[in-house]
Amino acid sequence: xxxxxxxxxxxxxxxxxxxxxxxxxxxxxxxxxxxxxxxxxxxxxxxxxxxxxxxxxxxxxxxxxxxxxxxxxxxxxxxxxxxxxxxxxxxxxxxxxxxxxxxxxxxxxxxxxxxxxx
Amino acid sequence: xxxxxxxxxxxxxxxxxxxxxxxxxxxxxxxxxxxxxxxxxxxxxxxxxxxxxxxxxxxxxxxxxxxxxxxxxxxxxxxxxxxxxxxxxxxxxxxxxxxxxxxxxxxxxxxxxx
Numbered sequence: 001x002x003x004x005x006x007x008x009x010x011x012x013x014x015x016x017x018x019x020x021x022x023x024x025x026x027x028x029x030x031x032x033x034x035x036x037x038x039x040x041x042x043x044x045x046x047x048x049x050x051x052x053x054x055x056x057x058x059x060x061x062x063x064x065x066x067x068x069x070x071x072x073x074x075x076x077x078x079x080x081x082x083x084x085x086x087x088x089x090x091x092x093x094x095x096x097x098x099x100x101x102x103x104x105x106x107x108x109x110x111x112x113x114x115x116x117x118x
Numbered sequence: 119x120x121x122x123x124x125x126x127x128x129x130x131x132x133x134x135x136x137x138x139x140x141x142x143x144x145x146x147x148x149x150x151x152x153x154x155x156x157x158x159x160x161x162x163x164x165x166x167x168x169x170x171x172x173x174x175x176x177x178x179x180x181x182x183x184x185x186x187x188x189x190x191x192x193x194x195x196x197x198x199x200x201x202x203x204x205x206x207x208x209x210x211x212x213x214x215x216x217x218x219x220x221x222x223x224x225x226x227x228x229x230x231x232x
Contacts, residue, residue, distance in 0.1 A: 033219045042224035105150045109161030
């Protein structure tokens with residue numbers, strides 16, 4: 001598509017429930033990132049996918065968080081047994097990928113999925 | 119430990135004047151720096167970038183300055199316009215490191231007053 005698409009745009013859930021957030025990156029972009037922005041905070045890196053390589057999960061805050069990227073395109077971020085501190089805007093971004101000039105450094109973001117855990 | 123710091127949570131500037139947003143970093147391996155702009159309920163959008171081999175990059179009303187010895191960069195907007203009111207994020211990358219994307223600061227909320 002023309003941009004990075006994320007769904008749902010808003011999600012309200014009860015504490016303890018599982019949620020899934022979806023990201024559809026720009027067509028042809030091999031790199032995909034998940035960030036989150038909590039209230040009053042900056043963008044916190046969560047996970048990074050590059051092509052068929054093993055993802056960099058170093059930013060995931062706990063084992064309740066996981067992400068998949070199927071077929072090198074769409075990605076799903078799953079949060080199990082949600083807690084109130086998981087409330088944030090979850091942002092997905094994609095880029096052309098490594099070794100492709102300075103454009104690889106520019107991430108294009110989606111509008112985000114706002115998660116509220118009651 | 120924050121590797122990218124934006125010490126001003128907010129900045130108010132009069133329309134037509136210059137806006138200067140500052141950013142400091144601690145990781146000497148960072149070699150590429152970017153500024154993103156974010157409106158409420160939207161994702162951040164790329165604004166301007168600079169490689170560590172340069173000390174200045176200009177694009178229209180936006181100029182980014184890099185001082186490597188001080189590990190400091192700044193974004194200048196001149197003249198400031200009402201549509202510039204947004205949150206500005208500074209970001210940095212070790213382009214040789216690859217794996218972890220961009221490291222962001224906490225952002226500065228720029229308010230342009232008429």
